[in-house]
């Protein structure tokens with residue numbers, strides 16, 4: 590008989606703008622997360638080629654070329670989305686693109702799914718942006734948002750983790 594806490598399907602995690610980061614493969618390799626399937630995407634064909642070559646033997650991991658402004662996945666596909674520095678990078682170019690990315694992430698998450706951001710942007714600016722995204726209620730399309738300061742890197746930049754629940 591199946592245990593109560595045994596998931597009946599894979600947990601699907603999307604890492605947006607993966608570059609050549611080991612975050613996705615490390616999560617896929619984690620024994621405690623055996624039901625996890627990780628999809629890495631990046632717009633750089635070079636990064637995608639390299640990640641595919643490096644991690645070809647991981648059965649629950651894939652890396653695809655893709656655009657975070659127009660994600661090639663159906664609505665509600667993922668349980669979790671991880672973003673480490675990608676929204677920060679987009680914000681340097683255009684606030685419009687950053688908002689488009691947040692709404693695409695929201696679309697591909699299932700209800701109750703989580704969007705985890707690792708960012709150098711301070712909460713005052715970031716929470717305003719996230720609230721702005723598609724908001725008519727004044728709270729944005731997320732049911733909950735939490736942030737935590739992760740400490741400072743060598744160059745004394747502070748890092749934050751933002752967790753948004755759809």
Ligand SMILES: C[S@@+](CC[C@H](N)C(=O)[O-])C[C@H]1O[C@@H](n2cnc3c(N)ncnc32)[C@H](O)[C@@H]1O
Pocket residue numbers: 605606607608609610630631632633636655656657658672673674675678
């Ligand atoms: C700051 S890097 C972060 C890389 C990785 N997450 C890490 O932590 O090392 C931003 C990444 O986003 C990718 N990127 C930028 N615009 C993108 C877009 N529109 N669609 C998909 N990826 C994009 C870049 O190619 C780059 O790899």
